Structure formats: C-alpha cells, structure tokens
Amino acid sequence: MNKIRVLIIDDSAVIRDVLSEILAADGAFDVVGTAVDPIDARAKIKQLKPDVLTLDIEMPKMDGISFLRNLMKLNPLPVVMISTLTHAGAEETLTALEIGAVDFMAKPKVTASDNSLLHFQHELVNKVKAAAMSQQKIKFKREPKKAMPVAHCAKTVPGGKLSGYNIIAIGASTGGTEAIRDVLMDLPENLPPIVITQHIPESFSARFAARLNEQSRLTVVEGKNGDILKPGHVYIAPGSHHIVVKKHGNQLKCRLDNRGPVNRHQPSVEVMFNSLLKIAPNQVVAIMLTGMGEDGAKSMRKLLDAGAHTIVQDEASSLVWGMPKAAVNQGAAKLVVDLHNIAPKIIQHLAGTG
Known part of the structure; x- marks a missing residue:
C-alpha cells in the first residue's frame, strides 16, 4: 500500500519538526517536505505532489486563508489546518473549513503535559489519515452553501408535532461543521429543540x-x-463538556457533564444520545453526520430500538464515513440519505408525512 505523502506548511521551525517527527514515526506516512510559507509551498506542491497538506493559518508573505482559497480554486487538496486556540484563531479556522479544509488541529503547547502530547499525536495521525481518505471528495467539493432568501425557505413545518418531549439530536465530527450548517440552513423555525454534539475544542x-x-x-x-x-x-455542546438532556417536569433541560472523555471525546455523541433514552425516546429524531471514528453508534442503535427515528448521512455525501458507517454497521439507521435530503426527511417526519 502506498504511503500518504504529506507536505507540512508552517513558518515555525519547531512546529515543522514536531509534525514531521510525529508523522514520520507512523508507517502510513511519507513526509515529502516542509515549506516555510505559502510561496514556498506553491513550488513544493508542484514538485513533490503531496496527498495531504498541513497548513498554518498565520504565516508571512500570504496568510493561510488566502492560500487555501487559491488552492481550492486551482488545485484542490485535502488540508488539515494547524490553528492557535484563540478567538481569532477560531474564526479563521471555521472560515477555512467553510472554504474546504478537511479538519483542524490546535497547535501543541511547548509546556504541554505528556498526556496532552500523546493525545495530539493520536489526533494528528488520525486526522491526516482521514484527510487522505477524503481526497477524491475534496476535488469535487461544491462551493459553500449560501443562505437562502427567507421567501424561498419554509418558515414552518406543516402540521408539525411540537408538543410533548419532541427533540432533535445531531452528532458529527470531521466535516461536521459544514454538514451541520447545511442541515440547519434548510430547516424552518417551528421545530422542537435541537441539541448538537460536534467534536470541537473548547475555545471554538x-x-x-x-x-x-x-x-x-x-x-x-x-x-x-x-x-x-x-x-x-x-x-x-461546549468543547469542554458533554451535553446531557434531562426531563424537568414538563420541560427538557440542558445539563453539562464533565465526566471525562467517552470514546476519546468530550463532548461525546454517545453521552448525548444515551441521555435521550430516559426521556420518551419514541419522540426523538437522532441524526448522525460525517465524522471519524465510532462515537455515538451504539447509543443510536439503543435509541432506534426504543422507538426513535434515526437518520444517517450516506457515504457519498460524507467527507469521512466513519461515525455514519459505524451506525449503519450497528443496525442503528432507519434512513440512510444524502446530506441535502436530511432536512427534508426531518420535516417530513415531524409533519407526519414521512
């Protein structure tokens, strides 16, 4: 099997060395080169023909966002952004994901603990592997979805069943920020509450x-x-806590849970879905979107068995078909549909027409 060819683009020699060492230690990768800025990277992309790029956001000569825009227009490649854990870094990273980056990593701190560094190593290896798997989908990635004029988007669900404990729960990971955006933009106002777990850092x-x-x-x-x-x-769900739904009289309440990672994640989709088993699961719509790993698959099967309506994103429209595939393999999917059919399927179910 051919190794994944990686080009590392970062103006920090320390970060270039750290990323190179981590990836080179895994037999799946061939770090074909490093670049100190986007101008250097342009020449090396042509020369070295990498499969995946890691890209710093803040660099001299051209910022990472401008470089990414040009790359996605001229030579789309899977990109994992390397970002700082700041408010500005969060804004730029979310913009990068909207433009077409596959995923992102927070830069490791020089003073990080051994456990934090081990977590960073594990996440980096997995995210670059996932990015390589998404290569063909990146080449055909459509333009980011633009907000639909209000006049063209249904304001309400016809005959929507909004009483009782109806709730919608969505789980996602890699590729999920844009998939969630696409689903929400197609949904009307008169819906039950929606809870979402997206694997994302606290500061983002x-x-x-x-x-x-x-x-x-x-x-x-x-x-x-x-x-x-x-x-x-x-x-x-905040990046630092699991989101748990609790019944409180005739209402549903959000409780934040800090029990520690479940399935290596906090927040975890598994924790959120499991909490819904205790509050009339037959009135739950559970959705699994694109993502790496298996988080939430087992609890989604439990929800389906308890009467929930479950929808899973299909492989063709998923940037990474990991979590959705795990849900399908668990027998947890009532429906497996294209991303753009998920919102219509939610509306049909709530209206009692699907």
Missing part, C-alpha cells in the same frame, strides 16, 4: 454557535448548564 464552540446563528433562521447558542430547551432553538 462558542464561535461555531455564533456563526450558525448568523446563517440560520433558528436561534443557535452554546449550551449552558440549566438551559430550558425551547422550540426553534439549537444548543451546541
């Missing part, structure tokens, strides 16, 4: 929620402990 989740709120007709917020879940609202 609030900005992710804010961007979705700007782009969707729904009200999107980062979930807070004790939030009463309201119709027409979307609650994003």
Whole structure:
C-alpha cells in the first residue's frame, strides 16, 4: 500500500519538526517536505505532489486563508489546518473549513503535559489519515452553501408535532461543521429543540454557535448548564463538556457533564444520545453526520430500538464515513440519505408525512 505523502506548511521551525517527527514515526506516512510559507509551498506542491497538506493559518508573505482559497480554486487538496486556540484563531479556522479544509488541529503547547502530547499525536495521525481518505471528495467539493432568501425557505413545518418531549439530536465530527450548517440552513423555525454534539475544542464552540446563528433562521447558542430547551432553538455542546438532556417536569433541560472523555471525546455523541433514552425516546429524531471514528453508534442503535427515528448521512455525501458507517454497521439507521435530503426527511417526519 502506498504511503500518504504529506507536505507540512508552517513558518515555525519547531512546529515543522514536531509534525514531521510525529508523522514520520507512523508507517502510513511519507513526509515529502516542509515549506516555510505559502510561496514556498506553491513550488513544493508542484514538485513533490503531496496527498495531504498541513497548513498554518498565520504565516508571512500570504496568510493561510488566502492560500487555501487559491488552492481550492486551482488545485484542490485535502488540508488539515494547524490553528492557535484563540478567538481569532477560531474564526479563521471555521472560515477555512467553510472554504474546504478537511479538519483542524490546535497547535501543541511547548509546556504541554505528556498526556496532552500523546493525545495530539493520536489526533494528528488520525486526522491526516482521514484527510487522505477524503481526497477524491475534496476535488469535487461544491462551493459553500449560501443562505437562502427567507421567501424561498419554509418558515414552518406543516402540521408539525411540537408538543410533548419532541427533540432533535445531531452528532458529527470531521466535516461536521459544514454538514451541520447545511442541515440547519434548510430547516424552518417551528421545530422542537435541537441539541448538537460536534467534536470541537473548547475555545471554538462558542464561535461555531455564533456563526450558525448568523446563517440560520433558528436561534443557535452554546449550551449552558440549566438551559430550558425551547422550540426553534439549537444548543451546541461546549468543547469542554458533554451535553446531557434531562426531563424537568414538563420541560427538557440542558445539563453539562464533565465526566471525562467517552470514546476519546468530550463532548461525546454517545453521552448525548444515551441521555435521550430516559426521556420518551419514541419522540426523538437522532441524526448522525460525517465524522471519524465510532462515537455515538451504539447509543443510536439503543435509541432506534426504543422507538426513535434515526437518520444517517450516506457515504457519498460524507467527507469521512466513519461515525455514519459505524451506525449503519450497528443496525442503528432507519434512513440512510444524502446530506441535502436530511432536512427534508426531518420535516417530513415531524409533519407526519414521512
């Protein structure tokens, strides 16, 4: 099997060395070169023909975002962004994902603990492998979806069943920020509350929620402990906590849980889905979108067995068919559909027509 050819683009010699050492130690990779800035990278992409790039956002001569825009127009390649854990870094990283980057990693701190460095190594290896698997899909990636004029987007679900404990839950990982955006942009206002677990760092989740709120007709917020879940609202799990749904009288509430990683993730889709088993699962719509790994697959099967309506994104439209594939293999999928059919299927189910 051919090794994955990786080009590392970063103006920091320390980061170039760290990334090179981690990837070179794994037999799946061939680090074919490094570049100190986008101008250097242009020549080396032509010369070395890498399969995957790692790309710093802040660099001299040309910033990573401008370089990525040009790359996706002229020579689309899978890119894993290397970002700082700051508000500005979060905004730029989310923009990069919107443009076409596959995934991102937070730069390791020089003072990081051994456990943190081991986690970084594991995540980097897995994300670059996942990026390589997405290579053909990157080449045919469509332009980012633009917000549909209000007049052309249904405002309500006809006959929507909004009483009781109806709730929609969405789980996603790699490729999920854009998949979630696409689904929410096609949904109307009069929906049950939506809870979302996207694997994302703590410093990014609030900005992710804010961007979705700007782009969707729904009200999107980062979930807070004790939030009463309201119709027409979307609650994003903070990057530091699991989101758990609890029944409180006639209401549903959000509880943030800090028990530690489950399936190597905090927040975890497994934890969110499991919490829904205790609150009338036959009135739950559970959705699994693109992502790496198996998080949430087992609990999704439990939800289906308990009467939930489950929808899984198909392989063709998933950037990485890991979590959706695991759900299908568990027998957890009532429906397996293209990304652009997920919102219509939700609406049909709530309207009692599908």
